[in-house]
Amino acid sequence: MKKFTLNLKICLWVLSCLIFMAFKVQSFIDEELVYLQKRLAELYDHTAENQEVTRYELNVTNSGFCRYKRFFSNGKVEYFSFNLVKFKALDYAGTDTTGRLFFLTKGEDVIVQTYNDKKDGDVDSMASFMVIPTKKIEPKDLSELSERLVKMNGQLQVQK
Template sequence: MKKFTLNLRICLCALSCVIFMAFSTQVVLDEEFAYLQKKLCEHYDSSREGKEIKRYELNVTNSGFCRYRRYFSNGKVEYFSFNLIKFSGIDYYGTDKSGHLFLRTKGEDVIVQTYNDKKGGDIDSMACYMTIPMKDIEPQDLSDLSDRLVKMNAQLLAQK
């Protein structure tokens, strides 16, 4: 009887550890999504877009998508989106004062949509990177962003 209760206790402990670990992964991912959203919005450079951009939206969702939408003053809308599972790396071109952040994917995994364009109409296409204008970003911030994106990519792939 003692051996049975010992085995039962071991099984219950293992089961509770598995349950706690399953929920902790989602909490860690939510924190990573929030951090990424905060850093991208904090360093976004709206002055580089010029007066033709009325407003923008830059979102990292809980489902693992990075979305960037630009609204132009002439009514045109550009939309870029990709799943962080497809993330492959980042490149930054510029100085610590201003530059462009390239979020690269494994293939042509970035959805690019253009709406209300008077010259070209509505266009749907795919790309292998998303470009975001940045300002006042230190090399350490870029390194941290890259490390976190790689870690999030691995966690999202493990969940799938």
């Protein structure tokens, strides 16, 4: 009977550790998503966009999607979205004052949609990268952002 009780205690202890670890992983992912959302909002350069862009939305959801939407003055809307599980690498073209941040995916995993385009109509397609204009970005910011995205990518893959 003592052996059974000891085994039961060990099983309960292991089960409680697994439950606590599951909450820790989710907490880590939530913290990283909040950091990514905040950092992208700080780095985004709305002055680099075309004058026809009236507003934009740049969101990182708690389900692991990065979404970028641009609204033009003529009514056209461009929408880009990809799951961070599909993230491969981060690339940057520009200077430390202005540039473009490229989110590269493993394949054609970026959803590209265009609405209300009077010239080409509504278009749905796929791409292998998403680009956002940035301002005042340092090399250390790029490396930190890239490291966090890779780490978060691994955690999201383990979670699924």
